[in-house]
Amino acid sequence: MTTQNVLRLTAMGSWENLANFKEPVPSAGEHEVLIAVKSVSLNFRDIVIARGKYPFQVKDQVVPGSDAAGDIVEVGKGVTEFERGDKVIISFDIATLYGPIKNWGNGLGGPIDGVLREYIAVPANAVVKVPAESTLSYAQWASVVCTGTTAWNSLYGNIPLKPGQTVLLQGTGGVSITGLMLAKAAGAKTIITSSSDEKLQHVKSKYGADYTINYKTTPDWAAEVQKITGGRGVDFILENGGSGTIKQSLEAIAFGGVVAIIGFLSAAKQEEMPDVAHFALAKGAVVRGIMVGSKQQLEDVAQFIGAHNLPVPVEKTFKFGRDEVVEALNYLASGQHIGKVCIDF
Numbered sequence: 001m002t003t004q005n006v007l008r009l010t011a012m013g014s015w016e017n018l019a020n021f022k023e024p025v026p027s028a029g030e031h032e033v034l035i036a037v038k039s040v041s042l043n044f045r046d047i048v049i050a051r052g053k054y055p056f057q058v059k060d061q062v063v064p065g066s067d068a069a070g071d072i073v074e075v076g077k078g079v080t081e082f083e084r085g086d087k088v089i090i091s092f093d094i095a096t097l098y099g100p101i102k103n104w105g106n107g108l109g110g111p112i113d114g115v116l117r118e119y120i121a122v123p124a125n126a127v128v129k130v131p132a133e134s135t136l137s138y139a140q141w142a143s144v145v146c147t148g149t150t151a152w153n154s155l156y157g158n159i160p161l162k163p164g165q166t167v168l169l170q171g172t173g174g175v176s177i178t179g180l181m182l183a184k185a186a187g188a189k190t191i192i193t194s195s196s197d198e199k200l201q202h203v204k205s206k207y208g209a210d211y212t213i214n215y216k217t218t219p220d221w222a223a224e225v226q227k228i229t230g231g232r233g234v235d236f237i238l239e240n241g242g243s244g245t246i247k248q249s250l251e252a253i254a255f256g257g258v259v260a261i262i263g264f265l266s267a268a269k270q271e272e273m274p275d276v277a278h279f280a281l282a283k284g285a286v287v288r289g290i291m292v293g294s295k296q297q298l299e300d301v302a303q304f305i306g307a308h309n310l311p312v313p314v315e316k317t318f319k320f321g322r323d324e325v326v327e328a329l330n331y332l333a334s335g336q337h338i339g340k341v342c343i344d345f
C-alpha cells in the first residue's frame with residue numbers, strides 16, 4: 001500500500017501542535033478524483049482554527065488548509081469531465097455548487113479534513129480545471145480558492161461592480177490584495193488601507209492601487225475617503241476589520257454602496273458599535289455577510305483571472321513539511337506579508 005505524508009492538528013491552541021502522519025493514499029471513489037497536491041495557500045482562518053478560536057465547528061485532529069492546486073492522478077469510474085494530468089483547484093466548500101452556502105459543515109480544513117497532505121480524493125463536482133491558457137503557478141492558483149472566491153463574491157455576488165466605480169480594500173493581506181487585483185482589472189478606482197506606509201508604497205507600485213491611506217496615522221480614514229471621492233464615498237468596501245472598522249466603513253460608503261462583511265481582524269467595544277441599521281437605512285447601503293462562495297463563483301473568478309493572466313499576489317512560498325508549515329504560519333501570523341503565503345510540494 002502506498003503511503004503519504006499528512007499533517008494533522010493534534011490539539012487546539014497553536015499550530016505548533018501540527019504533527020506528520022504516514023497514511024494510506026486513498027483511491028478515487030466512483031464520482032471522485034484523486035489529486036496530487038502541488039501547492040497549498042494559507043489563510044488567516046488556518047491560524048484562527050489552530051488557536052481554537054474559529055467560531056464554527058472544527059473536526060478533531062483535523063488536516064488543516066482549505067486551498068489547494070494540483071494534478072489529477074486518478075479518475076473515478078463515474079467521472080467523465082476530467083482526465084489524469086488535468087491541473088485543478090478544489091472549491092472551499094465541497095458541497096455548495098451554486099447559491100449561498102447553507103451551513104459551515106463542508107469547508108475543507110475545518111469541519112472536514114483539508115489539504116495539507118500529498119494526496120486528496122474529492123467529489124469531481126467540487127473541482128475546477130485551471131484555464132488552459134494560464135501561465136500562473138500552482139501557488140497562485142491555490143490562492144484563488146478562498147480569497148479569490150471571497151473577493152469575487154463581495155464584488156459580484158449581489159449588486160455587480162461596474163467599471164468606473166470605487167472599491168476600498170482594508171489591509172494588505174490575501175483577501176485585500178486579491179480584491180485590489182480584481183477591481184483594477186474590472187476598471188474600478190481603488191483605495192487601500194494599511195498600518196504601514198512601506199506596505200502602501202509597495203502595493204501602489206506593484207499592484208497599482210490608485211489611493212492609499214494609513215489607518216494608524218489617519219484613524220479617521222473615512223473622512224480621507226470622503227475627500228478622495230469628492231464627498232461621494234466608495235461603492236464597495238471589502239470589510240476585513242469587522243466590528244472594529246464597521247463604523248468607519250459605514251461613514252465611507254456611498255449611497256447605495258455595498259459593505260461586504262468578510263473578516264474579524266479587529267474588535268470594537270460594544271458601546272462603540274455604530275447603529276448599523278441607521279446607517280444602512282440612511283444611505284440605502286447593503287451590509288452583506290460573505291461566506292466565501294460557491295463552486296460557480298470559483299469557476300467565474302478562475303475564468304476571469306485566466307483570461308487576463310492576472311498576477312495573483314503570492315508573496316512567499318515555503319516547502320511542505322511539518323516544520324516548514326509551522327514556520328509559514330508563524331510568518332502569516334506576524335502580519336509581515338503582503339498578499340498570500342503558500343506551501344509548495
Ligand SMILES: NC(=O)c1ccc[n+]([C@@H]2O[C@H](COP(=O)([O-])OP(=O)(O)OC[C@H]3O[C@@H](n4cnc5c(N)ncnc54)[C@H](OP(=O)(O)O)[C@@H]3O)[C@@H](O)[C@H]2O)c1
Nearest residue numbers: 044171172173174175194195262263264265266290291292
Ligand atoms: N467571510 C469569509 O468568507 C472570509 C473569507 C476569507 C477571509 N476571511 C477573513 O477575512 C480576514 C482577512 O483574511 P486574510 O486571509 O486576507 O488575512 P491576512 O492575509 O492575514 O491579512 C491580514 C491583514 O489585514 C490587515 N488588518 C489587520 N487589522 C486591520 C484593521 N483593523 N483594519 C484594516 N486592516 C487590518 C493587516 O494589513 P496591514 O499590515 O497592511 O495593516 C494584516 O496584515 C480575516 O479575518 C479572515 O478570517 C473571511
